[in-house]
Ligand SMILES: Nc1nc2c(ncn2[C@@H]2O[C@H](COP(=O)(O)OP(=O)(O)OP(=O)(O)O)[C@@H](O)[C@H]2O)c(=O)[nH]1
């Protein structure tokens with residue numbers, strides 16, 4: 001099966017090179033594989049079908065741009081359509097002139113409500129200068145109240161709770177009174193997880209809503225959900241209705257196709273994404289990023305944003321110039337390695353890239369490789385780092401000894417470094433970072449490869465990528 | 479008995495599912511492309527994933543070989559195909575003598591681990607076994623309290639430490655206590671973790687090693703708890719978790735909803751371990767031993783499942 005939709009599309013449409021426009025015939029060729037890839041990302045069957053029909057319409061009659069690979073062009077059409085669908089109705093959180101703003105969380109069991117309540121409260125305090133109150137209305141699951149209280153205590157956020165013998169709608173109502181009294185400008189109601197077919201509990205939810213008149217009901221959706229996501233989301237929406245969605249556990253590797261299904265069947269936008277277990281792991285939802293993920297393109301935008309936050313622009317700029325002129329030294333190399341390391345674990349960083357991530361996904365990458373390279377470079381004298389040419393064999397032997405490595409490792413690094421310098425010089429004169437370049441990166445890091453290189457990715461690395469904003473430490477385009 | 483609960487839940491959902499199926503298998507339908515398309519749709523709805531397409535292909539092949547001529551034969555054909563893929567999928571829980579039999583429970587966040595432990599403890603207790611719990615989730619807020627409340631309700635002992643304690647240390651204590659008090663089963667809870675979190679998967683390995691210090695043959699079962707609403711990612715979960723811990727079986731929780739957990743079929747291709755139990759609700763009685771026939775019928779929603 002296809003690893004990613006981007007892959008599937010790429011190979012399906014590479015065949016239409018030379019044709020002038022996308023026609024019914026050449027579009028149809030790839031549709032089946034596209035559908036398969038969407039289904040594999042857990043997009044609901046019906047939704048996938050409708051979505052494909054939509055996109056087909058958009059694609060038909062478009063000129064095949066000579067500049068890009070037709071496969072890539074088609075990927076872009078899909079990416080844009082997905083982004084439009086996922087982000088079309090973005091509204092943000094509701095607002096009110098009459099505080100407190102009342103938000104009500106609901107969802108299936110285990111979808112992450114309690115944790116997300118705390119995260120959202122923290123987010124509102126940090127980003128909107130709010131003073132939120134959490135209301136513990138999950139009286140069903142053992143110790144759910146304690147969980148919320150403990151999170152509240154940890155974050156310094158107020159929690160309203162009652163004994164579990166109380167009724168949730170009552171607790172919520174009194175929680176709101178409490179908020180009025182103590183000047184909280186936001187109230188977040190944490191309700192128990194429930195199945196959408198549990199009539200009694202769904203009625204209870206409606207009662208909470210009727211009594212508390214929340215400004216927004218938010219449905220929590222696990223990003224690992226499968227085909228059934230549409231059934232539950234539809235039911236919650238028809239009962240309440242929903243203001244928006246929060247997608248949780250996005251830090252896993254689920255492709256998250258269910259998110260698309262839910263947006264499609266409810267017509268409600270995803271407002272936030274939970275990206276980890278820590279209280280500040282909540283981000284405003286980014287439709288383009290999610291589209292990339294469903295397509296299996298990696299998170300280029302995310303990487304670029306992250307890179308921007310940890311990388312010194314000026315230095316990167318300076319290095320890029322040096323690189324192009326072939327004046328790149330081991331010192332620059334070391335400082336780049338450190339920048340990359342600041343981005344997080346290597347595997348995670350690479351996973352965010354479409355081309356490289358795909359190619360290196362079977363490589364046993366760990367940060368120990370970085371450490372080894374670092375040790376070798378640190379064992380060089382400043383002069384050696386600046387002029388790798390001077391590093392003769394005796395020096396290499398010394399470096400190997402000093403860094404606790406085999407001589408071969410030192411040879412290898414220097415050789416790869418020189419190759420990279422050459423390649424960069426060429427790159428500086430234009431052209432792209434093709435698979436060959438990646439091969440060098442691999443060698444550079446001294447990595448053992450488990451599987452063979454991915455085929456069919458030739459078009460991916462070279463020309464920038466739909467949705468990606470380009471720009472990476474050192475290289476201008478990636 | 480308990481199975482009634484699954485049936486009851488299924489009954490609620492029958493309407494949704496059989497709408498598709500009954501139309502599909504209604505009289506007078508021809509075995510044509512439209513039929514196959516609709517069938518594929520119905521199969522996909524159970525999270526069978528690419529298997530849905532493969533089954534349809536197999537059906538076509540059988541038609542070409544003239545083994546199948548009409549729509550009426552399709553249900554039995556599919557049933558057989560699915561059952562074949564569940565061969566060996568039902569197996570009893572391990573039991574060592576002398577005890578304790580150590581069962582380690584693992585899974586992603588919120589899949590139903592802690593609740594499944596409570597149900598399993600109840601199940602074993604009802605069979606006359608002496609059961610003990612180990613509160614190995616020292617990470618999530620109030621996780622220890624959650625398991626403690628279940629221990630109280632069930633009237634069984636629990637070994638725990640303060641929040642933030644080392645899970646492996648709790649596991650070590652729990653095994654020691656289980657040996658000393660001669661319990662039959664020790665059920666160890668662990669914190670939910672995504673299979674992509676390398677350090678947490680390493681932690682799992684450490685827990686296994688620590689348990690083996692006192693009982694080299696333990697854990698006798700490592701059960702991966704999967705949420706039935708999960709889609710194809712369940713397959714990744716299974717293969718990653720089994721790299722970190724010796725997964726011996728699955729518990730498929732939340733089968734009382736409308737999801738069918740069909741990813742189990744895909745999982746069996748990468749990790750052919752038995753499905754030990756189904757979770758069918760939030761109460762301590764809501765656990766059922768896995769029965770492949772009932773399960774396949776649930777996937778296909780054939781009439782056999784209908785309570786008498
Ligand atoms: N309907 C239904 N709900 C279940 C089932 N099993 C567990 N749950 C619910 O799912 C939610 C999460 O269950 P837990 O047992 O806390 O899950 P966990 O895997 O221990 O969660 P963490 O420890 O937070 O990772 C709770 O609300 C449970 O009541 C089941 O079979 N059916």
Ligand SMILES: [Mg+2]
Pocket residue numbers: 591592593615621667668669670
């Ligand atoms: Mg738990």
